[in-house]
Amino acid sequence: MRESFLPFARPAISEEAIAAVADSLRSGWITTGPKAQAFEEEFAAYTGAPFALALNSATAGLHLAFLALGLGHGDEVITTPMTFVATVNTILWTGARPILVDIDRETLNIDTARLKAALTERTRAIVPVHFAGLPCDMDAVEAIAAERELAVVEDAAHALGARYKGRLIGSSKEKRHATVFSFHPTKNITTGEGGMLCTGDEEIAEKTALLRQHGMSKGAWKRYAVQGTPHYDVHFPGLKYNMLDIEAAIGRDQLRRLEGFNGRRREIAARYDAAFADLPGLILPRGASYDHLHSRHIYTPLVDTDALGFSRDAFMARLREFNIGTALHYQAVHLFSYYGKTFGWRRGDFPEAEHVSDRIVSLPLFPAMTDDDVSDVIETVRAVCLSGGR
Numbered sequence: 001m002r003e004s005f006l007p008f009a010r011p012a013i014s015e016e017a018i019a020a021v022a023d024s025l026r027s028g029w030i031t032t033g034p035k036a037q038a039f040e041e042e043f044a045a046y047t048g049a050p051f052a053l054a055l056n057s058a059t060a061g062l063h064l065a066f067l068a069l070g071l072g073h074g075d076e077v078i079t080t081p082m083t084f085v086a087t088v089n090t091i092l093w094t095g096a097r098p099i100l101v102d103i104d105r106e107t108l109n110i111d112t113a114r115l116k117a118a119l120t121e122r123t124r125a126i127v128p129v130h131f132a133g134l135p136c137d138m139d140a141v142e143a144i145a146a147e148r149e150l151a152v153v154e155d156a157a158h159a160l161g162a163r164y165k166g167r168l169i170g171s172s173k174e175k176r177h178a179t180v181f182s183f184h185p186t187k188n189i190t191t192g193e194g195g196m197l198c199t200g201d202e203e204i205a206e207k208t209a210l211l212r213q214h215g216m217s218k219g220a221w222k223r224y225a226v227q228g229t230p231h232y233d234v235h236f237p238g239l240k241y242n243m244l245d246i247e248a249a250i251g252r253d254q255l256r257r258l259e260g261f262n263g264r265r266r267e268i269a270a271r272y273d274a275a276f277a278d279l280p281g282l283i284l285p286r287g288a289s290y291d292h293l294h295s296r297h298i299y300t301p302l303v304d305t306d307a308l309g310f311s312r313d314a315f316m317a318r319l320r321e322f323n324i325g326t327a328l329h330y331q332a333v334h335l336f337s338y339y340g341k342t343f344g345w346r347r348g349d350f351p352e353a354e355h356v357s358d359r360i361v362s363l364p365l366f367p368a369m370t371d372d373d374v375s376d377v378i379e380t381v382r383a384v385c386l387s388g389g390r
């Protein structure tokens with residue numbers, strides 16, 4: 001058994017990132033400024049997005065995308081129950097109503113075959129979530145969006161570096177289309193906390209730039225820098241969602257390392273796939289039939305509770321006893337009490353998501369894991385599955 005606890009995720013912060021943060025701290029400019037701007041330019045160059053706007057979280061990015069699209073009371077926005085609650089909460093804070101569509105059990109993404117049945121006169125947007133970093137079937141989503149003139153906001157919190165049919169997630173140049181990334185510490189790159197909104201729609205970009213800083217026509221950098229002027233106007237009551245230079249300093253270094261990070265993530269996932277292929281009790285994450293590149297944000301098998309004779313939670317507890325950390329992504333959104341009370345959602349409404357929600361587990365997966373760490377996970381998971389009920 002391992003001597004030290006292996007967490008399910010851990011950020012990889014380089015000495016260069018630490019030096020860049022120290023540089024910001026010593027420079028006298030620690031909030032949004034030159035480093036945030038450089039991070040946006042580098043992010044746009046990487047993804048191919050015409051506009052990239054740095055924010056203090058993906059939650060902020062989703063909220064601003066929805067506000068920039070003008071969503072509000074009376075509107076309906078379609079998304080998946082297999083996501084982090086940020087996706088649904090940000091829809092709610094615009095006043096719009098979230099409409100859930102069940103998932104496909106192979107990809108764990110929104111089942112595009114069920115999308116049409118959820119459309120009503122009030123539907124305004126679709127919010128696909130690229131679960132674990134496996135891109136949704138975007139051709140299917142975009143075809144429906146085009147036919148019904150709906151906006152598309154991709155929740156790409158898991159999908160930085162992922163490709164759909166050769167195209168990087170975030171590179172879309174469609175109008176009324178935005179893609180949002182997260183830099184929370186467990187995500188593919190981190191800034192501590194942070195997010196990025198990518199879009200090819202100039203109007204969404206302009207509105208996001210205003211709304212992230214109280215609707216003021218100029219950010220602090222432009223007001224207080226040598227060449228700045230002190231005047232500004234307010235066009236709309238915005239929020240405070242800007243990214244600090246301290247955060248962008250970390251993000252710039254992380255972005256340079258992204259391809260290496262994702263390569264290592266894919267390597268570890270491939271070792272898990274091979275080691276667990278014949279293992280009764282674990283149903284491995286599957287791919288999609290269309291061409292894609294997975295960003296492997298999380299590795300999420302289903303615990304076959306019938307075959308094992310114990311629950312997913314018992315499985316997680318046993319791994320914990322052997323110093324292996326796990327996490328739960330996610331409990332299906334509709335099973336949380338607030339949404340049940342508010343929308344009348346209950347168990348039985350989205351059976352595929354419930355099946356997954358009851359069995360899914362995230363095993364350790366992060367770029368700094370050593371080969372020995374991976375072997376420890378493999379040996380422990382195999383032992384726990386083969387031990388049967390105890």
Ligand SMILES: *Cc1c(COP(=O)(O)O)cnc(C)c1O
Pocket residue numbers: 056057058059060083084086087129155157158181182183184194195
């Ligand atoms: C992490 C995450 C978010 C929220 O990201 P933050 O940067 O923490 O606000 C939204 N959606 C999904 C699917 C996520 O995993």
